[in-house]
Amino acid sequence: MSEAERSSLQMLMAGLAHEVNTPLGAIRSNRDVLQRAVNRLSDILADEVVDETEIDQIRDLVKTIGEVIDVDQVAVDVISGLVASVRDCWRTDLATLRPVDLHEGLESTLLLLRHELKHRIEVVREYGELPVVECYPSQVNQVFMNLILNASQAISGPGTITIRTYRRDDRVAVEISDTGAGIAPEDLERIFDAGFTTKGTKSGMGLGLRICREIIESHGGGIEVESTVGKGSTFRILLPIEQRAGASRT
Amino acid sequence: MSEEQKATILIVDDEEMVTTALRSFLQLATSYRILTYTTPREALQAVDDEFIDVVIADFLMPEMDGIAFLKAVRERRPEATRILLTGYADKENAIRAINEAGLYYYLEKPWDNDHLQVVIRNGVERAALFREIEIKAGELESAHDDLAGLRKRLIQAFV
Structure with a gap:
């Protein structure tokens, strides 16, 4: 590989790393959010009796869980798209x-x-x-x-x-x-x-x-x-x- | 719920997945008021209209980059704590941000929520102290004016 090819590849990889870090940041944060939401739900449900305010809290938590799951779907799609494009460009069967x-x-x-x-x-x-x-x-x-x-x-x-x-x-x-x-x-x-x-x-x-x-x-x-x-x-x-x-x- | 005051945190990132993830986390773990925007233009409008304690901005955005955006925030609300959230570490840009935008913290994606929470909490405290000093300085100034007025009247009355 020539010096020029190597530096163009390096630039491409730096760009890809940056592109992946954004959805990865969202997924990492969302995983933590899901953990916290589940912990809180367990705490609420640990009591024998669940009162009105707790029902509202459960509703809010379920809404948050739904939102972060949707974001994770988008983030995973973005990463999959990037991986697919790398694969498409350097797939070995494309050398034929x-x-x-x-x-x-x-x-x-x-x-x-x-x-x-x-x-x-x-x-x-x-x-x-x-x-x-x-x-x-x-x-x-x-x-x-x-x-x-x-x-x-x-x-x-x-x-x-x-x-x-x-x-x-x-x-x-x-x-x-x-x-x-x-x-x-x-x-x-x-x-x-x-x-x-x-x-x-x-x-x-x-x-x-x-x-x-x-x-x-x-x-x-x-x-x-x-x-x-x-x-x-x-x-x-x-x-x-x-x-x-x-x-x-x- | 935590004991934090109702401070306002403004977040701008052109990727909605980032603003939603940050908002979900902060709403779950803190009691701050959270404002999120996907364009710097809308976010600056909010900076004009609202009391803001902490601003978190993405680096790469259309229209203007995070450094230019935080610089504009500094001109409008110098007391607001400014944080840059960036996709990859770049020493040159970090130094530029510190010099040009008076950056308080430089965070990298993927970020850690616990770390982020500590940075924001400190940022909120910093903004509150900044405001308190402004208020006290104002009080001191008006006390000084009162004293000067009193002195002037004394002189007029007795000299």
């Missing part, structure tokens, strides 16, 4: 060539990047009708992750990332547009070169655009980029719907 719903891959990727995006970036989905696409999903998801992370880092402060998908003859297109800084014309030719970065050493970018292009080209597709300085960039991935027999395998 198979028919894939690209929207699923995009959604898993967005969920993993929620911490990076939320509060700062609005994600607009303009999904078209896509057929299932024959590809190596783990590789294609890595490309999505890199391009969306790039888009996010190109935007300083609040902005918008638009993800557009559509079919073009026997290929599908996934466009990722940002309202970020844009790329200077003289850099535009070099962005797919190994080691090219404008981000300094701190923000590791995972695979880098060069490997993104390698992945897409090994699928018989291509990456195009359009950019205006000060307005933003659009990266367009084009993938064939079906892989021809004997297509290159990486």
